[in-house]
Amino acid sequence: MSRESALGLNFAAVNYYDGQGFIFPRSLNVTSSLEFDGTSVCVETATTTELNLADYFHTNNMKYKVFGFASADEALKAYNSGRCNVSTSNISQLHSARLKLRAPADHLILPNIVSKESLAPAVRFGDDQWLNIVKWTHFATVNAEELGVSSETTEVASKQRNLM
Numbered sequence: 001m002s003r004e005s006a007l008g009l010n011f012a013a014v015n016y017y018d019g020q021g022f023i024f025p026r027s028l029n030v031t032s033s034l035e036f037d038g039t040s041v042c043v044e045t046a047t048t049t050e051l052n053l054a055d056y057f058h059t060n061n062m063k064y065k066v067f068g069f070a071s072a073d074e075a076l077k078a079y080n081s082g083r084c085n086v087s088t089s090n091i092s093q094l095h096s097a098r099l100k101l102r103a104p105a106d107h108l109i110l111p112n113i114v115s116k117e118s119l120a121p122a123v124r125f126g127d128d129q130w131l132n133i134v135k136w137t138h139f140a141t142v143n144a145e146e147l148g149v150s151s152e153t154t155e156v157a158s159k160q161r162n163l164m
Contacts, residue, residue, distance in 0.1 A: 008125040012135040019113030037062040040084040042075040052115040
């Protein structure tokens, strides 16, 4: 809601759910984020990621030290340099970020998720016609996938029509 009101956006249908997780050096031998009590965490500031991090550690009565950065790239650089033990972001972003590290195989991303993040296309507030186009294109794409429509099936159907 805050993004819609503060940024003047309307979000169309959710097309993906992501969640916040953690990346850390394999050498930490951690199997759960509940083992991060007392750790240092790199995070992008002024984001829901930072708020989720605080909530997670507070809820689980764990201590941590925050190293905040203005961008995800800055947080990743700091993590990669060893400035903090752990970095946090959406899982999909962490998988992408892992590929940028000096030795990607030396880092793990835990499977446990500490938040649920809905992702959807955004449209400028007040542009209802464009919002409807985006929303219904999404619905049509989902329905087509459920019905098995793909480039292969439409090509077969087209060839069959041409034979008639």
